[in-house]
Amino acid sequence: MAEVQEQDGQTVSLTYEPTAADMTGALHARMRGTASGRRTRRLLLVTGVAGLCCAAVLVGLGESDFLRLFVSVFLAVFAFGSVYALPRLQARQLEQLAARQGEFRATVDHRGIRVATRDTETATNWETYPRYAETDELFVLLSADKHGVGVIVLPKRGVPAQGDVDRLRALLDGHVQRV
Numbered sequence: 505m506a507e508v509q510e511q512d513g514q515t516v517s518l519t520y521e522p523t524a525a526d527m528t529g530a531l532h533a534r535m536r537g538t539a540s541g542r543r544t545r546r547l548l549l550v551t552g553v554a555g556l557c558c559a560a561v562l563v564g565l566g567e568s569d570f571l572r573l574f575v576s577v578f579l580a581v582f583a584f585g586s587v588y589a590l591p592r593l594q595a596r597q598l599e600q601l602a603a604r605q606g607e608f609r610a611t612v613d614h615r616g617i618r619v620a621t622r623d624t625e626t627a628t629n630w631e632t633y634p635r636y637a638e639t640d641e642l643f644v645l646l647s648a649d650k651h652g653v654g655v656i657v658l659p660k661r662g663v664p665a666q667g668d669v670d671r672l673r674a675l676l677d678g679h680v681q682r683v
Contacts (some may be wrong), residue, residue, distance in 0.1 A: 515613040516672040526642060527595030530657045533637035533644040534589065537650040537683040548583045550643040555580030610658055612675055617645065618658055628656070630679040637683050643676060646683070658674030 535541035559576035568572065602608075605621035616629040633645035633656055641661070647654030659667050676682070 514671075514675060515611060516663060516668050516675060518608075518610040518612075518672075519664075520608055520610075520659045520662030521606070522608060522657060522659070524599040525596040526597050526657050528592050529642050530644045530655055531591035531595055533639055533642065534646060534652045534655055537635065537637040537644070537646055538650065539672050540651045545587060548587045552580045552583035552587075553564055555583060561579045596612070606637065608662075610656075610662065612658070612672060614675075614679075616679075617658075620676050629666060633680060635683045636676050638673070643672060645676075646679065664678075 510578040526641060535545055551675050553576075553679045555576050559573055559580065562569070562576060563611075588605070605623055609620045610647070611618045616627065618625070618627045618635070620626075629668050633654065635652075636643055638644075641659060643659070645656040645659070646652035663669055663672060
């Protein structure tokens with residue numbers, strides 16, 4: 505990637521190697537930042553509560569049918585576990601894919617985001633990723649579709665100085681919507 509000249513302090517460069525924790529944080533942010541993610545999370549939580557309620561009712565009624573009780577408890581454990589386990593499992597797969605690319609170099613400026621790795625280079629305008637979520641460790645840009653299928657992960661640790669995190673936040677706030 506060609507070196508980008510800084511214009512009025514409005515260019516932020518990041519250098520990082522993605523980790524499984526980055527991917528987990530991005531997937532959690534996507535789940536919170538999209539309507540479909542929030543619906544999925546609510547559905548899993550409601551299913552878990554329903555499973556626990558069924559199990560409690562069965563126990564309260566003195567039901568001796570082990571299969572019904574087992575299915576109710578299994579449903580609850582599976583639903584609650586999915587809320588936390590699925591993003592972590594997906595993140596490990598994504599991290600393995602990203603690790604093959606080596607170091608990531610991202611440049612964010614008034615035109616959009618450019619990301620280069622050992623094997624690829626992409627340039628994306630702001631309209632492609634019109635919203636973002638911020639976590640303690642990441643900025644997560646989400647694509648325009650309602651599911652937020654496209655994601656760009658920008659770890660805060662990738663900037664050279666703490667002040668660059670504030671500049672990056674200002675750039676994002678100036679071009680895309682925070683969710």
